[in-house]
Amino acid sequence: MKIFPQTDARTFPTRTLHADLLVAGGGLAGLCAALAAARDGLQVILIQDRPVLGGNASSEVRLWANGATSHMGNNNRWAREGGIMGEIMEENLWRNKEGNPVMFDLVLLDLAKRQQGLTLLLNTAVYEVEKAQQRITQVKAFNPINETFYSVSADQFCDATGDGVLGYLAGAEYREGAEDAGELSEKMAPGDSFGHKLGHSIYFYTKQTDGPVRFVPPSFALQDITEIPRYKRLTSTLNGCDLWWLEWGGRLDTVHESEEIKWELWKIVWGVWDHIKNSGHFPEAANMTIEWVGAIPGKRESRRFVGDHLLSQQDIIEQRDHYDAVAYGGWSIDLHPADGVYSTHDGCRQFHSKGTYTIPFRSLYSRSLDNLLLTGRLISASHVAFGSARVMCTCGLLGEVVGRAAALCQTRHLLPRELATPEHIGALQTQLQANGCYIPRHWLSDPAVGATVTASSEFQLTELPANGRWQSLGERMALLLPIKAGEHLPEITLRLRSTSAQQLVISLLGSARAGNFTPDYQYDECAVRVDDEAEHRLTFHWQSDRDQYLFLAFGAQEGVDIALTDARIPGLMTVFNSLNARVAKHTRQVADGDFGVDEFDFWLPRRHPHQILPALRFNQPLTCWRAQNVLNGRLRPEQQTNAWSPALDDKVPQIIWRWDAPQKLQQLTLVQDNDFDNAMESVQMGHPYAVTPHCITHYRLWVDDRLLAEVEDNHHSVCQHRLDQPLAATCIRLEIVATAGALPAVYSLNVS
Template sequence: MMQTFSSQNARHFPQQQLKTELVVTGGGLAGVCAALAAARDGLKVVLIQDRPVLGGNASSEVRLWANGATSHMGNNNRWAREGGIMGEIMEENLWRNKEGNPVLFDMVLLDLVQSQPGLTLLLNTVVTDIEKSDRRLQAVHAFNAINQTCYHVSAQQFIDASGDGVLGYLAGAAHRVGAESMEEFGEKMAPGENFGHKLGHSIYFYTKRTSQPVRFVPPSFALQEITAIPRYKRLTSDLNGCDLWWLEWGGRLDTVHQSETIKWELWKIVWGVWDYIKNSGEFPDAANLTIEWVGLIPGKRESRRFLGDTLLCQQDIIEQRDHYDAVAYGGWSIDLHPADGVYSEHDGCRQFHSKGTYTIPFRALYSQSLDNLLLTGRLISATHVAFGSSRVMCTCGVLGEVVGRAAALCQQQQLTPAELAQPDQVEMLQQQLLRQGAFIPRQPLINPARDAQIAVSSTLQLRALPADAGWHQLKSRCALLLPLKAGERLPAITVQLRAAQTQKLQVSLLTSNNPANTCGDRHIASQSISVNQQGQYRLNFAYRAEVDRYLFIAFEENPAVEIALTSQRLPGVMMVFNSLNPRVAKRTRQINDGDYGVDEFDFWLPRRAPQQILLAFALETPLQLWHRDYLLNGKLRPEQHTNCWVPAQDDAYPNVSWQWAESQQARQISLLFDNDFDHAMETVQMGHAQAVTPHCTTHYRLWLDEILLAEVTENHHSLCHHAIPQGVRFRRIRLELLASAGALPALYGLHLH
């Protein structure tokens, strides 16, 4: 049908009026987790994202792999992968996209958000203005250039997850930009003007090998002289994607308003680097390489940090301070980069790890200037130094879920975030997070199964692991990571060793000064043994644990000695190696080489599947590491002990029953299975060996008395929720574990809501 429009004095874009309960600005992982959490807790949510896809720096537009407390499995934070919604996203991506295709990760996020009831998504939509009255935001104005539509969205609660803090900035909220001096907070890692002001941006590129030579003609704006990059000798033809994170620049500019300037400089750098690789003659094997993709927008690290009622600082991280209002955690190193980026004479980063995970207080997650603005992602109240750790994407995702659930509580309880943060209120938020599978270090879920009596079909006891998987040469220090209960004695351990000629081998018993850590920084005892040919050797340290804690049975390096291995794998028990992960450390031991106010300790790292190994051993008396009572303790993963139940290997029909004397009523049952919380599950580029980890229960049935509530046949998640029909009462719940992904299944708990 033909339409004709006559001349007019002016026209206006159409405007849509939306009324909701919560506005979330920013669709990175923090904003996605915030919007999903709030919608699942009953709020009407509008998520405003200024890009065509979700994920922010993790999206196909930037293609940085999402990571967090696991730190590429390169630090001592065992079983530290993020839980809750961030964990759900990582597990779903692994299931659908273990090869790490960034376009498929876009799809995973879009699918989760688009299918969530109560959540309205506005893509390609930019917030341009806000309305506020006194200390409360009332509405946002936004514009979508694709459909040429203006939006006016009013709400009662607001979450700023925009990375640059568009809501907080327009509302006039207090914030900081740049690096604090050492004197202000006593942070010895404060960088000083020579090293840093802000972290810069990066643009990544992917390459592809072809069957014949490919010519490359650089653009006129490409960097002409590669020696302008002091680290240019680190360039190789096999570097790709996130390997080139150090192609960074812009830390001395305004990283918001000069982002376009920074982008053009990064394009200059990227195309100059590629010209050098292709055309310098230094890399003959690059002849058949071509560029498959170059980022069109930079990945941004730092801009504004908004002020809450507390400020996370270096000491919170290094000392692992536990806050009364702890609602989340981090574990990435304090990772600071020189402000001059790729043009700096300094190394590309300065990284220092804490000995374990640290907690993040809720008081850092809302604006001190406004009564209904919550902050998440890169915007939280932190110093530049602390921000160097908390800024990574999986940590940001965890913080997103926190503020999403906090917004729901504030709306439902008619509280401001500052009121919710008070000691007599914040437990509501902490327990709601734990019920939904989020992990808060050293915080248990209170009475998750309502004082149920529990019965299991069997329980695995650790007696001996057969030597059926060959031998491991002791080319570096390695250790068996094994937990003990308080008051429990470590039994004598027998291992199989061999050597062609008589060798001395030292074996040590280590633990961690902080029982919540697994860093092996406390030496208990050592035993020297003489190894000759092949035989069984007894280790006896006569140690009794004063608290629940993990022990290291550590074998010193001796390449002339080999130790027998087993093919079995056990939840909460593993081998670790005093080794180096070059992505996150420069040595096998952290050295405080400049008085940076950090600890010195060894890195004990696991191996990634399928390269994991476990030594064969026998115990003089068995250990009960996976007792049924762990299903009632409210601890959601290995921490000081395994905290899970595992059936015996010969149990053909493993099952658990929860029984109550009085009939019960609940809205929902949540099951928490094992899905290897130590596996980093990076989202893109790296790829992973398995789509679901071996101990995960893949097929189960859940019964209420004699009624089958659910049967699930392709589970690939650690956390599974099941709604109970309204009005249904029960006195018994039975869970049947029918299949796993290949290893013994493990269960952490059943929670009633």
């Protein structure tokens, strides 16, 4: 028993804490920043104002996390985010392929709680910032659950709050709304009719029951469904993120009027459900009920802070490569009308670049403050560029960048602006790539620090045997094939069939920009006459002037089929000139006005388990999977496969790194294939596999014939082995015991 006598007043307790880095905001960006900094040795405090992590990806909002893969609906091949963001998505696939948002919460919380050096404060909101000159020195925060104030000082601060709470309270320069078209020469800059900000959305889940369910709408539900111009698009099967376009609030203050926006969205949601249940237009909805409705909105846009570079439309569309490139994006420039669901405009205006674009470090810190790093959707970008960079997997990737940048700034006594200079930025780029973060058109210099490499075998592609199944060529289809500078494509034999004699044209297409997968050029073509079922030989009289991926493109020809194979080869892919309605309206990007964007065809793969490869035979083998590839520092198929794969009949594949003199080892980072083209949306959609087929699931790592590690049930593309004490060795051997069913591929063993 405790008895507390009456007093004049009481105050809540205050806890005083200190960290090397304070991260405010526990969405994917903030979590990745905190994990990266802690893994690089900093003491980190992560403050999150919600009871779970994940932000818009959490069970409170339930928007699926996505990024450069764009639902596999654009031409960004092998573009899924790597590093910690990739680790999160792979872990979620392993534990939660069904897409349960509560399980995604668990994945994120588990990662944070088990990370040494990371202190997590949930349900805690920052409300005050203290400064000395141009540096933030401490923040004050409050947790209403444990009735505790926190006073947290730190050497560096990272704002990942989405709304920019730290930057706002500290007086940093920021922007809201869209720039005028003339300021940055952005032709996609919206006018007043379209509006200058994106709104919020609230999602809901439905489910079928065994019997009829009555729905009585609340008093505040929307009464007249025709107030929503797109209401005829509503169906009883739309669910969750399918209704992203139930959006509103872009003409309001999306920070201070968020509660008003929430109530309007609840009005819309319950009005929509009333229409589905009670209008009589959806009799199949009689046995349906709402299982969940979001209690807080998913917010798209509020403040954007200003760094030393303002990311613009041209950076994205022209795919500008910056000297300080540290990350990349690939989602379309995706702008929504400010009036949202009440607008007569389409729900979004989306334009894609021809490939991925890089994001400079100069956009990831405040130019107003010396120790404030920026990540997530508040980075230094125009409204137009923000329309692409705002998606969550891109934000998570940017989180890791600033976390590792904070560690370098701490150890090298640099300000973020100093780290961004040409003489220092290479250290950050190296650190990111050494930890498995892919940066387009950049590569890691000497990842194995001078080692030579040999392997038990090397895969050579001579034949993909037919399996008895066929694919119609009723739509344009292409096989992506790597070819090296100075080489001719070998003669190719295919099996085709047709019910009537007709001509099929096959073209060699290529991309103008290195690393892109959007065909700009036609190099050559040949035609074959198909009648009944037979083998056909393709010969092309063309020589490549550079390393690149070719499109072996089959013209659309109804009535012609091509034989398929069961083989799955890393670095090879079949794509179709087709449409993904989630991110595009046509099979070709068409600009219905002068928006300063390119027009081009979309070439899309199919999702697991529906990916296919044509059966074929080469008269000379393709030798693009050599052991030497693991030394080139390229972490994805880009211009070449850039990976080692063993021969199909190699029962105990292994690859060996050797040094002439003993090499000091502290950390080994294995980067291997985990199907980087496979979108791993975090919630709702669901996936067929818990592990993608090429992943090395069981391996042994030997150091001078001593077993350093045996890993079973692996499901990650980046596998790190940190040694408690440095070890001198002359040899490292990777022994592959098992994969998830397909041929493995190893990109690199990064040694430090």
